[in-house]
Amino acid sequence: xxxxxxxxxxxxxxxxxxxxxxxxxxxxxxxxxxxxxxxxxxxxxxxxxxxxxxxxxxxxxxxxxxxxxxxxxxxxxxxxxxxxxxxxxxxxxxxxxxxxxxxxxxxxxxxxxxxxxxxxxxxxxxxxxxxxxxxxxxxxxxxxxxxxxxxxxxxxxxxxxxxxxxxxxxxxxxxxxxxxxxxxxxxxxxxxxxxxxxxxxxxxxxxxxxxxxxxxxxxxxxxxxxxxxxxxxxxxxxxxxxxxxxxxxxxxxxxxxxxxxxxxxxxxxxxxxxxxxxxxxxxxxxxxxxxxxxxxxxxxxxxxxxxxxxxxxxxxxxxxxxxxxxxxxxxxxxxxxxxxxxxxxxxxxxxxxxxxxxxxxxxxxxxxxxxxxxxxxxxxxxxxxxxxxxxxxxxxxxxxxxxxxxxxxxxxxxxxxxxxxxxxxxxxxxx
Numbered sequence: 001x002x003x004x005x006x007x008x009x010x011x012x013x014x015x016x017x018x019x020x021x022x023x024x025x026x027x028x029x030x031x032x033x034x035x036x037x038x039x040x041x042x043x044x045x046x047x048x049x050x051x052x053x054x055x056x057x058x059x060x061x062x063x064x065x066x067x068x069x070x071x072x073x074x075x076x077x078x079x080x081x082x083x084x085x086x087x088x089x090x091x092x093x094x095x096x097x098x099x100x101x102x103x104x105x106x107x108x109x110x111x112x113x114x115x116x117x118x119x120x121x122x123x124x125x126x127x128x129x130x131x132x133x134x135x136x137x138x139x140x141x142x143x144x145x146x147x148x149x150x151x152x153x154x155x156x157x158x159x160x161x162x163x164x165x166x167x168x169x170x171x172x173x174x175x176x177x178x179x180x181x182x183x184x185x186x187x188x189x190x191x192x193x194x195x196x197x198x199x200x201x202x203x204x205x206x207x208x209x210x211x212x213x214x215x216x217x218x219x220x221x222x223x224x225x226x227x228x229x230x231x232x233x234x235x236x237x238x239x240x241x242x243x244x245x246x247x248x249x250x251x252x253x254x255x256x257x258x259x260x261x262x263x264x265x266x267x268x269x270x271x272x273x274x275x276x277x278x279x280x281x282x283x284x285x286x287x288x289x290x291x292x293x294x295x296x297x298x299x300x301x302x303x304x305x306x307x308x309x310x311x312x313x314x315x316x317x318x319x320x321x322x323x324x325x326x327x328x329x330x331x332x333x334x335x336x337x338x339x340x341x342x343x344x345x346x347x348x349x350x351x352x353x354x355x356x357x358x359x360x361x362x363x364x365x366x367x368x369x370x371x372x373x374x375x376x377x378x379x380x381x382x383x384x385x386x387x388x389x390x391x392x393x394x395x396x397x398x399x400x401x402x403x404x405x406x407x408x409x410x411x412x413x414x415x416x417x418x419x420x421x422x423x424x425x426x427x428x429x430x431x
Contacts, residue, residue, distance in 0.1 A: 020369060023369070023372070023373050023376070024368070024369050024372050024373075026372075026373075026376055027369070027371070027372025027373045027374075027375055027376055028372055030372070030375040030376045030378070030379050031372065031375045033379060034375050034378055034379055034384065034385050035292075035293035035294065035295070035296075035384040035385070036293065036294065036295040036328055036332060036384060036385045036386075037294045037295070037324075037328060037384045037385070037386045038294075038324055038327040038328040038331045038332075038386060038387060039136060039386055039387060039388075040383075040384065040386045040387075040388050040389070041134050041135075041136050041384075042136075043134045043135030043136055044096050044135070045096065045097045045098065045099050045101055045103060045106070046094050046095060046096050046097065046135075047094075047095045047097070047103070047106050047107050047110045047129065047130070048092060048093070048094055048095075048129065048130030048131075049069060049073070049092070049093040049095070049110065049114065049127050049128070049129060049130070050090070050091070050092055050093075050127070050128055050129075050130055051065050051066075051069070051090070051091040051092075051093075051121075051125060051126075051127040051128070052089060052090055052091075052125075053065060053089060053090070053091070053122070053125050054089040055089060056088075056089055057088065058086045058087050058088055059086075061086040061087070061088075061089070061090070061091050062084075062086040062091075064121070064122055065086070065091040065121060065122075065125065066084040066085070066086045066091045066093065067084070068117065068120050068121060069084070069091070069093050069117060069121075069127065070082050070083075070084040070093060072113060072116075072117040072120075073093060073095055073110065073113055073117070075113075076095065076109050076110065076113060077109065078097055078098045078101050078106075079095060079096065079097055079098075080096045080097065080098060081096050082094070082095050082096070083096070093127075095110055103132060103290045104132070107129060107132065110129065111129065114127050131173040131174035131287050132173050132289050132290055133173040133174065133287040133288055133289060133290065134288075134290055137173065137287045137288045137289070137290075138285050138286070138287060138288075138322075138324075139286055139287075139288045139294055139297060139298055139301075139324045139325075140285075140286040140298055140301055140320065140322065140323055140324065140325075141283065141284075141285050141286075141320070141321050141322035141323075142283050142284060142286075142305070142318050142319060142320045142321065143179070143273075143275055143281040143282065143283035143318075143319045143321055144157065144158060144162070144281065144282050144283060144316060144317075144318065144319070145281075145316065145317050145318070145319040146312075146313065146315060146316035146317075147315060148313070148314075148315045148316075149313065149316065151179070151180040151181050151266075151280055151282060152180065152181040152182075152183050152266055154179075154180050154281075154282035155177070155179070155180030155181055155182055155183075155282050156183065157282075157312075157313075157316070158177050158180070158282050158283070158284055159177055159182070161308070161311065162175070162284065162308055163175045163177060163284060165304060165307075165308045166284070166286065166301060166304055166305070166308070168304075169297070169300050169301050169304050170297075170300060171288055171289055171292040171293070171296065171297035171300065172286060172287070172288065172289070172297065172301065173287045173288060173289040174287040175284045175285070175286060175287070176284060176285040176287060177282075177283075177284050178273050178282070178283060178284065178285065179272070179273035179280060179281050179282040179283055180266075180280070180281075180282035181265075181266025181267065181269075182266060182267040183264060183265075183266060183267075184264070184265070184266070184267050185235070185238065185241060185262060185263075185264055186262070186263055186264075186265050187204065187208070187241065187256060187260050187261075187262050188260050188261045188262075188263070189201060189204055189259055189260035190259060190260055193258065193259040193260070194259055197246075197247070197249065197254050197258070197259060199246060199247060199254065199259060203246055203247065204246060204256065204259065204260070207244050207245070207246040207247075207256070208235075208241065208244060208256070211233065211235065211244045212233065212234060212235045213233050213234070214230065214231060214232055214233050214234055215230070215231050215233070216228075216229075216230045216231075217229030217230055217231070238262050238263065238264060241256055241262045242255060242256050242257035242262050243255055243256070243257070244256045246259070275319075275321065281319075283319075283321070286298075286301055291382075293384075294324060294325075294328060294384075295325060295328055298323065298324065298325040298328075299325070302320075302325075305318050331386070331387050332385065332390065336390070338394055339371075339390070339393070339394050339397070342394060342397050343364075343367050343368075343397065346364075346367070346397065346398075346401045347360070347364045347367075350363050350364065350401065350404075350405065359408040359412060362404065362408060363401060363404035363405060363408060366400055366401075366404050367397060367400060367401070370396075370400050371393060371397075374393055374396075
């Protein structure tokens with residue numbers, strides 16, 4: 001079979017050259033289209049279900065949230081296994097699918113099952129899917145350098161301006177905020193006053209909820225003009241909350257201010273984010289979607305950051321603290337430099353030892369052609385250019401060159417023997 005291929009190639013050199021040139025051009029196109037990353041994505045094909053039930057103990061979360069979800073989600077098609085984790089006020093379910101399952105098909109199946117499982121959970125609990133990002137999807141971390149703003153203002157800037165702008169970037173799954181204070185109104189009730197007025201915490205909560213609402217009326221016409229009636233009942237200040245009436249006793253309203261104190265403060269935190277020992281910072285984590293080109297997404301996010309920073313208050317700016325783009329560039333450049341050095345050294349060794357430029361050229365040409373064709377296969381199997389794949393290509397160069405040397409030496413030996421035999425025949429004819 002091999003002899004036939006070699007014989008056919010020798011008889012049809014032009015066709016072989018055209019096919020080789022076409023594959024080389026296709027390979028160069030594949031190199032440009034191949035996604036670039038620093039590390040291969042070896043994470044499991046998973047969908048995360050997150051449920052929040054604040055103020056509840058881990059055991060209660062486990063019994064009433066995590067266990068019902070795990071037992072119902074185990075019946076999904078093409079699932080390997082389901083993991084559950086319960087902590088204070090939160091439940092996490094990890095559904096691991098087979099590796100060949102499309103992630104968005106998997107998310108649809110999980111949503112279909114959650115629509116029926118939610119009925120068995122306690123009232124007011126709504127499970128939600130995690131971001132459609134992989135385990136290595138954290139591609140960029142940034143903080144806000146705003147010395148003239150307090151932590152609450154920085155967190156508000158991050159949550160209500162920066163986050164929404166960066167989430168619109170193509171390829172971004174989520175912007176996860178961290179640090180600072182999330183502003184909220186807090187009502188601190190006095191148990192002794194509740195007991196004196198014969199009230200409960202539930203009465204206070206119900207009064208605040210019922211007074212923080214808007215409702216629409218109807219439309220009416222007057223003087224050929226239409227008017228829409230609506231009530232504006234959303235709470236907008238501490239004073240409005242303090243004046244809410246909880247209950248009326250002896251024709252006297254008992255207000256929130258009579259049983260407790262109202263203040264605007266930050267949400268209680270379990271930790272802080274400190275940068276370089278210089279104090280707390282507010283920032284965000286850019287999470288990339290499955291299957292996106294990391295390098296391209298990072299470039300788009302940085303371009304969007306420049307646009308977003310124009311709307312910052314004076315003195316505020318972005319401070320990038322982790323950029324996988326830099327790691328990608330350094331890693332790929334290192335492997336690329338190794339490949340170039342290896343090709344040069346191999347070429348010199350082949351020329352010196354064979355000392356036959358045509359044989360050396362045939363071996364050296366194999367290296368770029370083989371490398372270009374290998375990227376066609378990388379794209380076909382969905383493998384990115386990362387440290388692992390490029391290192392494998394670098395190691396394969398030795399095999400390529402070794403094979404070329406063996407074939408060239410073998411051909412050179414047979415041609416030499418045939419040429420010697422031909423010379424002997426010529427000498428015998430002359431004698």
